[in-house]
Amino acid sequence: MKGQYLRWDQTLFRDAEVFEFDHLPDAFRHRERQMKELAFLVAPGLRGGRPLSAICFGLPGTGKTTCMRKLFAEVEETTRSLVPVYINCQVDHTKLMVFSKIYQKLTGHLPQTSGVPVRKVLDAIARHMIKEGRVLVVCLDDANFMQGDRTLSDTLYTLLRTHEEYPGTRIGVIATVSDVHHDLAGGLDPCVVSVFRPSRVYFDPYTEEETREILAERVRQGLYPGVVPEAMLGLIVAQTMTCGDLRVGLDMLKRSVLAAEHDGRTEVAETDIMAAYEMAKHVHLVASVRALSPPEKRLLLHIAKRALDEEGEMTSGAVFRSAKESMRMSYTAFFERLKKFEEMRLAELRAVTGRGRTREIVLRYDAEKVVEVCG
Ligand SMILES: Nc1ncnc2c1ncn2[C@@H]1O[C@H](COP(=O)(O)OP(=O)(O)OP(=O)(O)O)[C@@H](O)[C@H]1O
Ligand SMILES: [Mg+2]
Incomplete structure (x- = not known):
């Protein structure tokens, strides 16, 4: 039976999966x-070192x-003695959750968690590592999400002093x-700073040319030829550059092709692209707000609420007094937060003449x- 509303037979997508963010x-x-x-x-880990x-x-x-x-997939293909988690x-986002994940990765099953102290899970992890001669590299992705001020410090401290x-x-x-x-x-306990001496690896924003190449590759993989003409790809790239977030470009591609x-x-x-942008840009807003600390988020919310109030003057001084x-x-802290909002392309700071x-x-x-996203 053929549906009246859903049509599966005609599609411009060769492989729609390539436009998903987790692809x-x-x-x-x-x-x-x-x-x-x-x-x-990571390399010392391949030779049994830390x-x-x-x-x-x-x-x-x-x-x-x-x-x-990508890196972790490669480690897994290369060796069994260095285990990426x-x-x-x-x-x-809690210490117990982190150690449970590590345990699961090593043994293939979750520890019995309710009411179990972290120490017991850690004991089991350490026993396993020693017995099997395995080294760990743990990625804490979006580490600022660890719950509470102390959780990240506490987790790092335990991991690095095991x-x-x-x-x-x-x-x-x-x-x-x-x-x-x-x-x-800067936000870690001094005792953690003494054991956690990380190298800093910066991910600079992609240039316009790089963004174009990356998106063009997805177009080749995911769509039938001719669906996104060169000029239209140019438009998508230009819109993506306004926030520098590749997800916005991927989302625009998906939405405009669907339209x-x-x-x-x-x-x-x-018109498909401009309509898609109106939706896709919020992907970046959400990702940026996500990355803010609670006080930063509160200030951004305050600014947005004030902007909605027609009477509210939006100069830095007036906003500071009301905040x-x-x-x-x-x-100083207020102005630093403002500068951060500007850097994250959440807000602009315009000079006021005179x-x-x-x-x-x-x-x-x-x-x-x-307001909706911050609230
Ligand atoms: N060099 C690249 N080539 C192809 N695709 C890329 C590249 N860089 C990023 N992407 C794609 O862009 C999207 C966003 O990338 P990713 O999630 O790795 O960013 P992120 O830096 O972790 O972002 P966030 O800070 O919000 O967590 C993903 O869908 C990813 O597949
Ligand atoms: Mg990420």
Whole structure:
């Protein structure tokens, strides 16, 4: 029986899967430097030594997670003695969850977690590592998501000092953060700083040319020829560059092709792309807000609410005074947060003529949407 509304028989997609954010691309170009640096840091683990630690940092959508997944896949193909453990801290955000994941990776099954102290899980992990002669490299992806101020410090401290308590165990840690200068070390307990001395691996935003090559490759893989004409790809690339997040480009491709398909056309048009952008840009907003600390998020929410209030003046001084009523912060801290919003392309700071250092704060997204995402 043929459906009246759903049509499966006509599609412009050769392989729709390649536009999903969690699709691991075959071709991972323009990240050779980062892959090499990380491979170098992990390499001692291949010879039974302790992998060196690292922090990967950079704006959202610059390939940090993909880089870790690629590297870990390669480690798994190469050896069984170095075990890579990937942890998504947005999901596993407590110390027990992290150690349970490690245990699961090593043994193939989850420990009985309810009511079990971390120590017991750690004991089992260490015993396994020593008996099997295995070394660990643990990736804490989006490490800033660990719950509470102390959790990350506490987890790192335990991971990196395991060898003192269980001689012969070797663990390296790679943390990632979606931030340009988020220096995790700044927020860590001093005792952790003494054991966690990470190399810093920066993921710079892709240039326009790189973005074009990456998206063109997906188009080749995922769509039938001619669906996205050269000029239309150019438009998608230009829109992606406004926020620098590849996910926006991928999402635009998927949405605009779906729209053309729905209309019974075989090519995407400019209107499809512009409509797709209106939706796709929020992917970046969500990813950026996700990367903010709670106080930063509160300030952004405050700014967005104020922007919705027609009476509210949006100069830096006026916003600071109003924000101070409900938040404790110095003007310096306030201005640093503003600069961060600008760097993350969440807001613009415009000079106000004749008013010295005063800036007008202009959100780059609808204030209503920002309130929704921050709230
Ligand atoms: N060099 C590349 N080649 C092909 N695809 C890429 C490349 N870099 C990133 N991507 C794609 O872009 C999307 C975003 O990448 P990824 O999730 O790795 O970014 P991220 O830096 O981890 O972002 P976030 O900071 O928000 O976690 C993914 O779908 C990924 O497949
Ligand atoms: Mg990521």
